[in-house]
Amino acid sequence: MQDVRKGTFVEATEGERVLELTEFLKDLNIDTLVDATNASIITTIYGRVPERKANMISRLQYIYDTYGEQGLRNRRDSLGAI
Numbered sequence: 001m002q003d004v005r006k007g008t009f010v011e012a013t014e015g016e017r018v019l020e021l022t023e024f025l026k027d028l029n030i031d032t033l034v035d036a037t038n039a040s041i042i043t044t045i046y047g048r049v050p051e052r053k054a055n056m057i058s059r060l061q062y063i064y065d066t067y068g069e070q071g072l073r074n075r076r077d078s079l080g081a082i
Contacts, residue, residue, distance in 0.1 A: 014076050015069040018041065018042070018063060018064045021036060022057055022064070025049065025057050026057060028049050
């Protein structure tokens, strides 16, 4: 919060958010229900680890590869999210 107040905080880019969730899923090795169904990501990511882990990772990688940073930013802007 101090960095936000000082104006030095740099928010993650859209691509960084997708890659961060991808890395999180890759390292997740316990039975978990993942529910990323919000405006912070371009697509719904929902499922159980380990059963849907590979599918969720594949979906995120496809989105990153398909849209790239600018495409993800444009998509976010079209949603009206801040």
